Amino acid sequence: MEKQTEIGYNSKVEGDVIVTRLDAALNWFRSNLDAGANWGRKNSLWPMPMGLACCAIELMAAGASRFDISRFGAEVMRFSPRQSDVMIVSGTVTYKMALAVKRIYEQMPEPKWVIAMGACASTGGMYRSYAVLQGVDRILPVNVYVAGCPPRPEALLDALIKLQNLVAKEPAMATLKKVA
Amino acid sequence: MTALETAQQLRAKFDGLISEPSEFRGEITLRVSDAERMPDICRVAKTELGFDYLVDITSLDNYGDDPRFTIVYHLYGYGHLCHLRLKTDVSEEKGELPTVTGVWRTADWHEREIYDMMGVRFRGHPDLRRILMWEGYPYFPLRKDFPLAGKPSDVPEVAFTNPAPLEGGPFVTIAGGKDTVAREPRVRIPETD
Numbered sequence: 001m002e003k004q005t006e007i008g009y010n011s012k013v014e015g016d017v018i019v020t021r022l023d024a025a026l027n028w029f030r031s032n033l034d035a036g037a038n039w040g041r042k043n044s045l046w047p048m049p050m051g052l053a054c055c056a057i058e059l060m061a062a063g064a065s066r067f068d069i070s071r072f073g074a075e076v077m078r079f080s081p082r083q084s085d086v087m088i089v090s091g092t093v094t095y096k097m098a099l100a101v102k103r104i105y106e107q108m109p110e111p112k113w114v115i116a117m118g119a120c121a122s123t124g125g126m127y128r129s130y131a132v133l134q135g136v137d138r139i140l141p142v143n144v145y146v147a148g149c150p151p152r153p154e155a156l157l158d159a160l161i162k163l164q165n166l167v168a169k170e171p172a173m174a175t176l177k178k179v180a
Numbered sequence: 181m182t183a184l185e186t187a188q189q190l191r192a193k194f195d196g197l198i199s200e201p202s203e204f205r206g207e208i209t210l211r212v213s214d215a216e217r218m219p220d221i222c223r224v225a226k227t228e229l230g231f232d233y234l235v236d237i238t239s240l241d242n243y244g245d246d247p248r249f250t251i252v253y254h255l256y257g258y259g260h261l262c263h264l265r266l267k268t269d270v271s272e273e274k275g276e277l278p279t280v281t282g283v284w285r286t287a288d289w290h291e292r293e294i295y296d297m298m299g300v301r302f303r304g305h306p307d308l309r310r311i312l313m314w315e316g317y318p319y320f321p322l323r324k325d326f327p328l329a330g331k332p333s334d335v336p337e338v339a340f341t342n343p344a345p346l347e348g349g350p351f352v353t354i355a356g357g358k359d360t361v362a363r364e365p366r367v368r369i370p371e372t373d
Contacts, residue, residue, distance in 0.1 A: 036244075057182025095341045096314055128344045130321050138342075 017128075037172040041085070041111070042164040048084035048108060050101060052091030055150040059090045064155035072160050081107040082093040086163065088156070089140070092120040092132040102139045113167070114158050119149045120124045131136040183208040186229050190264075193224055200274040205244040212268040215251070215277040221266070222253070222283045231264060232281070237290035239298045243324030247271040249300050253280070276301040297322035316341050 047069075049059055049154035062069045069075050070109060074093045078084045093101055105114070116136050119125035122145045143166060144159045182203045187201040189273040198221070199211040212221060225231040235254035242248055247269040255264040270277050280287045291302040292311040299320035302308060309315065316335035318325055329343040357363035 095339045096312075099337070099339060124344065128329065128346055129324070130319075130328070130341060130344070132344070134342070136342050 001161070005072060018068075021134045034170075034172050036166075038168050038170060041172065042167040044076075044164065045072075045074045045086045045113070045167070046078050046084050047074055047075045047077070048081050048087040048104065049077045050087050050089045050091075050104065052089070052093060052097060052101075052119075053120060055090035055121070058153055059088060059117065059156065060148045062156045066152040067157065069157065069160070072157065074160055081105070082109060084108050085111070086113045086115060087140070088115045089119055089121040089136045089142075090117040090150075092125065092127060093136050094109050094131050095133055096131070097131045098139055101136065105140050111170070111172070113163055114146045115146065115163060117146045117159070118151055119147065122147070148150055149165070181260045181262065181326075183229075183264055184233070186257075186260070186262055187264060188227075190221065190225055191230060193220055193228075197221070207263060207265060208240060210267040212266055215268040215270050218251075218266075218268055218269075219278050219280050219283060222255075222280045222346060225255060225264070225266075226283055230257040230259040232258055234284035234286050234290070235263075237280075237287060237294060239294045239322075241298060241322065241324045248300060249275075251277065251294065251300065270300055275299065276303050277304045279305040281305055296320070297354075299323065 023084060049056065051059055061067055065074060065076060074086070083125045085108075087105055087108065089101065092100075105112070115137070117124045120132070121136045122142075126130050126149070128134075133139070144163050147154050148154050182191075182316060184203070186203060187210055191198045191201065191210065194217070196218055197213055199213070200213075202209050205312045212218060220235075223224055233256040235256050235371060237254070240250040240252065242250060249270040249272070251268050251270060253266040253268075255266065256262070268277070277300070281291065282304070288306065291305055292308060294300050295302060295308055296306075296310040296312050297320060310317065313321070314335060317330055318333055321330070327343070329346050330341055332340075332342055334340040353364050354362070
């Protein structure tokens with residue numbers, strides 16, 4: 001039997017759709033809104049892969065099947081900053097690229113986090129040079145630093161877990177009010 | 181045809197302008213005394229001697245000497261498979277020489293890189309802009325008197341730079357020391373070497 005629901009699905013095409021309402025879900029979270037929102041956020045951190053040098057190869061390895069970043073809910077690499085939660089700065093940030101990185105960070109919607117992956121992104125690394133920004137924390141607020149040149153994918157996954165623990169403790173609802 | 185023969189032929193066509201070929205580890209180098217004649221020499225090398233491929237143009241900063249800059253052209257021919265190197269000097273006061281983009285179009289980006297890094301201008305170049313650094317960056321960072329750490333600069337909305345902390349560096353090795361402590365000093369002060 002064909003049914004047209006209020007959200008516009010045609011059941012003949014889509015199959016029967018179970019409509020859950022957001023406010024019903026929020027009721028479920030009512031007793032502990034922060035924990036609920038943070039649980040959702042920390043298990044679906046969508047990365048903005050800011051791949052600037054060889055660390056990006058390890059980032060790709062972290063996304064591939066052997067290490068599989070999707071075990072931690074962060075497999076949705078978005079090359080559009082508007083859809084991202086966490087910027088993974090993986091590689092050498094040159095001064096020529098610095099303001100572009102900053103601009104992309106600013107285009108990401110709140111709440112947002114930054115992982116500085118590798119020695120270069122954290123401190124400039126071996127490039128004590130006229131051309132290289134000495135750590136991306138000079139222009140962005142970094143949440144987690146990953147040591148290594150380049151770090152192994154496990155190290156990035158460890159940073160992701162650390163970031164998840166960080167996100168779990170955030171006062172999510174208070175931040176929402178502040179933004180609104 | 182060997183590289184030495186092509187070098188001799190090129191030298192014969194520009195008598196007095198090109199030095200005796202010097203050979204080092206099988207590579208032939210010619211010095212050109214007048215940088216203004218480089219396009220003529222290069223055109224003959226390409227059209228008559230078969231050097232159809234410009235491998236690279238590089239530059240040296242002989243800081244403290246006059247003439248200060250040396251421009252080095254690396255030539256290759258796919259017909260005879262020979263390499264040839266041409267060197268010419270440019271003084272700091274003059275700081276320019278004619279372009280060879282009319283001979284090999286690939287010279288375009290090589291010359292832009294030399295202009296960007298060393299500040300030597302190429303007269304007649306179709307598009308002499310910086311290629312690695314951004315427009316408005318005020319220094320030429322590969323010159324010997326430019327510090328490794330860099331200098332502060334700011335082009336609003338484009339890029340900024342700050343000097344890098346060297347923490348006692350740069351850590352440059354010194355040849356001939358009797359042990360690694362002497363060969364690789366933690367701190368090296370150029371004045372005392």
